[in-house]
Amino acid sequence: MSFESxxxxxxxxxxxxxxxxxxxxxxxxxxxxxxxxxxxxxxxAQTGTGKTAAFGLPLLQxxxxxxxxxxxxxxxxxxxxxxxxxxxxxxHDSLRGYSKYLRIPSAVIYGGVGMGNQLDTLRRGxxxxxxxxxxxxxxxxRRSVDLSGIEILVLDEADRxxxxxxxPSIKRILAKLPKQNRQTLLFSATFPESIKQLAMEFMRHPxxxxxxxxxxxxxxxxxxxxxxxxxxxxxxxxxxxAQDARVQTLVFAKTKHGxxxxxxxxxxxxxxxxxxxxNKSQGQRLRALGDFKAGKVKVLVATDIAARGIDIDQLPRxxxxxxxxxxxxxxxxxxxxGRNGSSGEAISLVSQDDxxxxxxxxxxxxxxxxxxxxxxxxxxxPIRWGNSAPGKAEVPGGQRPPRKPAGGRGRRPHGGAGDGxxxxxxxxxxxxxxxxxxxxxxxxGRGRRRGGGNGGGPRRDATR
Numbered sequence: 001m002s003f004e005s006x007x008x009x010x011x012x013x014x015x016x017x018x019x020x021x022x023x024x025x026x027x028x029x030x031x032x033x034x035x036x037x038x039x040x041x042x043x044x045a046q047t048g049t050g051k052t053a054a055f056g057l058p059l060l061q062x063x064x065x066x067x068x069x070x071x072x073x074x075x076x077x078x079x080x081x082x083x084x085x086x087x088x089x090x091x092h093d094s095l096r097g098y099s100k101y102l103r104i105p106s107a108v109i110y111g112g113v114g115m116g117n118q119l120d121t122l123r124r125g126x127x128x129x130x131x132x133x134x135x136x137x138x139x140x141x142r143r144s145v146d147l148s149g150i151e152i153l154v155l156d157e158a159d160r161x162x163x164x165x166x167x168p169s170i171k172r173i174l175a176k177l178p179k180q181n182r183q184t185l186l187f188s189a190t191f192p193e194s195i196k197q198l199a200m201e202f203m204r205h206p207x208x209x210x211x212x213x214x215x216x217x218x219x220x221x222x223x224x225x226x227x228x229x230x231x232x233x234x235x236x237x238x239x240x241x242a243q244d245a246r247v248q249t250l251v252f253a254k255t256k257h258g259x260x261x262x263x264x265x266x267x268x269x270x271x272x273x274x275x276x277x278x279n280k281s282q283g284q285r286l287r288a289l290g291d292f293k294a295g296k297v298k299v300l301v302a303t304d305i306a307a308r309g310i311d312i313d314q315l316p317r318x319x320x321x322x323x324x325x326x327x328x329x330x331x332x333x334x335x336x337x338g339r340n341g342s343s344g345e346a347i348s349l350v351s352q353d354d355x356x357x358x359x360x361x362x363x364x365x366x367x368x369x370x371x372x373x374x375x376x377x378x379x380x381x382p383i384r385w386g387n388s389a390p391g392k393a394e395v396p397g398g399q400r401p402p403r404k405p406a407g408g409r410g411r412r413p414h415g416g417a418g419d420g421x422x423x424x425x426x427x428x429x430x431x432x433x434x435x436x437x438x439x440x441x442x443x444x445g446r447g448r449r450r451g452g453g454n455g456g457g458p459r460r461d462a463t464r
Contacts (some may be wrong), residue, residue: 006029011102016057027049035059042203043188045188052090063078068149075147076126076147079131079153080131081153082130082157083132083157085132092130105124106129122144134169153177153182153183157187157188159190163326223365224348225372227378227382228349228378238266239374246298248298248299259275274297275288276303304333316343317347318334323350323354358385
């Protein structure tokens with residue numbers, strides 16, 4: 001199948017051809033014709049599947065072939081909501097590339113920067129707004145943006161927006177949009193109950209498309225979990241890195257600020273490190289990545305979105321300083337090691353706050369993970385892994401292994417494993433059941449899942 005067969009206009013096909021796009025991805029094949037026909041759309045697609053073009057190309061075709069009626073000042077006709085500044089910027093850049101042969105004035109709106117430039121752009125008039133919910137609410141309150149003319153709304157990575165607590169903001173924004181003659185395209189890696197409810201409330205007979213995620217990981221990757229108190233994560237990271245300072249390591253942190261602090265801490269501790277995230281300029285990112293690939297920097301600290309362009313053939317180790325909120329992101333992270341048959345390590349530093357995310361990752365991968373205490377870094381209070389709702393302590397049959405007295409050498413080994421070693425279990429496979437989605441704690445357990453005959457969460461191996 002070609003892009004021409006999807007019904008796209010020549011001005012888009014020309015731009016795609018110049019960028020080297022030849023064959024549409026599965027989500028593009030399914031979503032573009034439905035969106036071009038004007039249907040509301042619920043699309044299941046995660047990062048890396050080509051979803052930006054899946055909603056962006058029909059959106060641009062609508063704007064390019066249906067001119068706005070001239071009635072007073074130019075108002076935005078299309079709105080894309082995205083959870084983070086990095087994603088909003090990435091979407092904006094992609095749509096500008098696709099619309100190379102169109103005149104589509106646009107604005108990208110996000111927090112953390114002054115409002116001056118955004119206000120100037122909005123005053124000049126735009127057809128397209130790509131925005132993070134929080135900053136868009138600021139503009140709505142200042143009356144610097146008029147959303148009454150929106151014809152197409154896109155919710156990109158809707159599950160992540162809800163995980164980040166944006167549901168109230170999204171509902172406030174939706175209340176400002178026209179209810180009639182509006183097309184809504186919702187893209188999400190997972191569909192927890194809250195998203196289904198949102199769709200029922202604000203969408204009209206949406207069509208559904210789903211791309212099966214490629215949640216497979218190389219068999220050559222060793223997964224290891226080290227329990228630790230949050231306050232001691234940096235010390236443990238330094239301990240792991242110091243064991244062999246020659247090993248190149250990609251470290252994932254949750255936030256841009258956290259990435260900078262972690263890289264600075266490592267540098268002061270004598271380890272060559274650099275940070276890469278959305279607040280860095282393109283030049284800074286390329287320089288840091290180049291130094292890492294050349295071996296001048298041994299540790300690269302990255303956020304999920306900034307790491308998307310990192311492609312290194314022989315990367316021996318990935319460390320999750322913070323676990324991702326979305327389980328699929330774990331697959332993307334560790335996919336950078338263990339390539340082409342080479343061995344790799346995926347190490348996660350897990351505190352009690354991270355336990356719920358680890359359970360979701362284990363269910364998604366449908367494989368056991370080794371959980372190993374490191375002497376001197378054991379949590380002060382044993383982590384409650386549980387195997388039911390996230391954050392709930394539950395040990396099957398009351399068979400919880402006893403904790404060693406103070407001064408002991410770790411927890412009781414199981415099944416011949418080394419001292420302090422046990423496993424997080426994926427649970428029994430249930431081949432007909434869809435997989436569990438990663439979500440915030442209050443929504444866990446209500447979505448679809450794959451596997452998990454016993455709840456599928458990581459737990460102590462109390463039966464070996």
